[in-house]
Amino acid sequence: MxxxxxxxxxxxxxxxxxxxxxxxxxVMMGFTLRDPSPLLLQNRVSKLxxxxxxxxxxxxxxxxxxxxVDDAISGMLQKLDPHTFYIPSAELKSINEQMAGSFxxxxxxxxxxxxxxxxxxxxxxxxxxxxxxMAGDRIVKIxxxxxxxxxxTNNDVIKRLKGKKGTHVKINVKRNGIKELLDFDIVRDKIPxxxxxxxxxxxxxxxYIRVNRFAETTMREFDExxxxxxxxxxxxxxxxxxxxxxxxxxxxxxxxxEFLSDKKLIVYTxxxxxxxxxxxxSTGTISDFETGGLVVLINQGSASxxxxxxxxxxxxxxxxxxxxxxxxxxxxxxxxxxxxxxxVRIVVSRYFTPSGRCIQKPFDKGAKDYDSExxxxxESGEVYDESKIKLPDSLKFKTQAGRTVYGGGGIIPDVFVPxxxxxxxxxxxxxxxxxxxxxxxxxxxxxxxxxxxxxxTGFAYSEKFSVSQNLINEFTLFxxxxxxxxxxxxxxxxxxxxxxxxxxxxxxxxxxxxxxxPVLLNVDNAFQKAFSLMQDAKKLERTGKFKN
Numbered sequence: 001m002x003x004x005x006x007x008x009x010x011x012x013x014x015x016x017x018x019x020x021x022x023x024x025x026x027v028m029m030g031f032t033l034r035d036p037s038p039l040l041l042q043n044r045v046s047k048l049x050x051x052x053x054x055x056x057x058x059x060x061x062x063x064x065x066x067x068x069v070d071d072a073i074s075g076m077l078q079k080l081d082p083h084t085f086y087i088p089s090a091e092l093k094s095i096n097e098q099m100a101g102s103f104x105x106x107x108x109x110x111x112x113x114x115x116x117x118x119x120x121x122x123x124x125x126x127x128x129x130x131x132x133x134m135a136g137d138r139i140v141k142i143x144x145x146x147x148x149x150x151x152x153t154n155n156d157v158i159k160r161l162k163g164k165k166g167t168h169v170k171i172n173v174k175r176n177g178i179k180e181l182l183d184f185d186i187v188r189d190k191i192p193x194x195x196x197x198x199x200x201x202x203x204x205x206x207x208y209i210r211v212n213r214f215a216e217t218t219m220r221e222f223d224e225x226x227x228x229x230x231x232x233x234x235x236x237x238x239x240x241x242x243x244x245x246x247x248x249x250x251x252x253x254x255x256x257x258e259f260l261s262d263k264k265l266i267v268y269t270x271x272x273x274x275x276x277x278x279x280x281x282s283t284g285t286i287s288d289f290e291t292g293g294l295v296v297l298i299n300q301g302s303a304s305x306x307x308x309x310x311x312x313x314x315x316x317x318x319x320x321x322x323x324x325x326x327x328x329x330x331x332x333x334x335x336x337x338x339x340x341x342x343x344v345r346i347v348v349s350r351y352f353t354p355s356g357r358c359i360q361k362p363f364d365k366g367a368k369d370y371d372s373e374x375x376x377x378x379e380s381g382e383v384y385d386e387s388k389i390k391l392p393d394s395l396k397f398k399t400q401a402g403r404t405v406y407g408g409g410g411i412i413p414d415v416f417v418p419x420x421x422x423x424x425x426x427x428x429x430x431x432x433x434x435x436x437x438x439x440x441x442x443x444x445x446x447x448x449x450x451x452x453x454x455x456x457t458g459f460a461y462s463e464k465f466s467v468s469q470n471l472i473n474e475f476t477l478f479x480x481x482x483x484x485x486x487x488x489x490x491x492x493x494x495x496x497x498x499x500x501x502x503x504x505x506x507x508x509x510x511x512x513x514x515x516x517x518p519v520l521l522n523v524d525n526a527f528q529k530a531f532s533l534m535q536d537a538k539k540l541e542r543t544g545k546f547k548n
Contacts, residue, residue: 214248321414
C-alpha cells in the first residue's frame, strides 16, 4: 500500500482570500489569473510604472529608483504568504552558498572574545587547517592590519577573511606557549558548510546523528555518518532534527527513503500548475536503515523538510517522534532568477504527509502574527504542558497502524517532552547574555593545555572530567570582575546548567564537537527520553503498536 486515504484534506486547508489588492499584485508578478488577458496584465504593469513616474517627477526630494522598485517587489510578495519573498542581488550569493553547502574563504570558525579574534576551529579540509592554523589561535593581524582591541565585529571579520577562491590573505597568529607571532599566507578556497553537526555511538548499539539543515550536501554527509556508525555496531538510531529549519524537499525525501521500504509514499505536493503536483515514494536503491529502532527528535524550531521526514516516519509507524510540536511549514518554494542577478522565492505548492496531512499553520492574520506564533507557545504554556496543545477534531488522521495524528499546525510528537526551564535565574541570564561562560571556558582551556594529555579524546573528557569547586570559584570571580556579581540564591538554582555549559565549552575549545555535544546530551531531557524509548520504537516498527 503506497498511500493512505486523503479524507478531508482539501476542505481542511482552505485559507481566507487575501483580497483584491493581492490579486492585482499577483498579476504584476506574472501569476495566472481568472482573466489571463495580456492586455489586462499590461495595463496593470503600466499603472505601477505611472506611480513610479509620478514619484520621480513630483516627490519633494530625489528618490533611489532601484530601492523603490526593490521595496515595491518586497511589498507585493509580503501580501502573499510568509514564505514568498524577494532576494536582492547583494544577498543572493550568500543565500545560494548556504544552500549549496559551501562558501569561499580561509575556512575557520571564529569567536570574538574581549575584543580578541579567536579561532574556534579550522574547518576540516580547508586551507587554514592544511597550513596548521589551530583551535585557540588568536588572529591579531589580517593583511598587516591590526585587528586586536579595535572593536572588531563579526561582519568585519567576514569581510576580511571571505573572498574569491585563489586570492591570498595574510594572517598573524598568537599561539599559547610561543613567543613569536606565527605568519600564515592563506590561499582562499571553497569551504564546505556541513549539514551534519555531529554523530557518535551512545552505547554499543545506539547511534546519534544531529542534522542542522537540508542542503545540497546533506544526504552525502548523512550517508557517511550513518555508514561510520554502522561500522561501529549501530542497530538503533536517534535522529536529531531539533532547530533544523529545513531546506531542499528532495533531501528530505531521500533521508526518509533511508528508513522506509520500497514503494511507500513519503510526501506529495499540490499546487495550481501540473509541475507542482508531485508524488515521492521510497525506492529500493536507498535502504541503509529500513529496520532497527528509530527515534526522531523535533521541537518548535523544526520546520519544512524536517517535518517531511518526521511526518513520514510517524505516518508509517516506522519510529517514534519525540519532543515538542514542530514549527508548521507545509509550503514548497521555488527560486526564480531576475535579470539584475536578484531573485524571487515563490511558494508553488503545499505538501502533504502520507496520511494526507498538511501541517502548514494558518497565515491569514499576516506575517507578524505568523512569526510570533512560536513565541506564543511559550506564553500559552504549550511547550511546558502537553494538554495545552490545541488538537482540532477536524484535522484528525490515522497512521498506517491506525494511530491518531493531527494536521494543521506542525507535527505533534508521539511522546511530548517539555522544554526544560529548570536552572533559570537572573544570574544565569546575565552570564549567558554577556557571553561570560564562553569567554571563561576558552581562557581556561587555553591556560590548561595539560587537559588534552589527561583526556586524550573528547569522549574521554566528556565522561571523566568534572567541574570542581575551585573551577566554579574561578568562574564566579571572573563573572564578578566582568560586572555580574555572585548571588548565592540564583547560583544554587542555576548551578547544574552553569557547570554543564562550562564543561561543554571547555570541551569544545579543546576537542571541538567531540568534547561538546556529548556533555550537553548527558543532561538533555529530550535526548535521554529518546534513548529510553528505543525498545518501544523497535516494537512499533515490528507491530505498529505503541502506548505512551
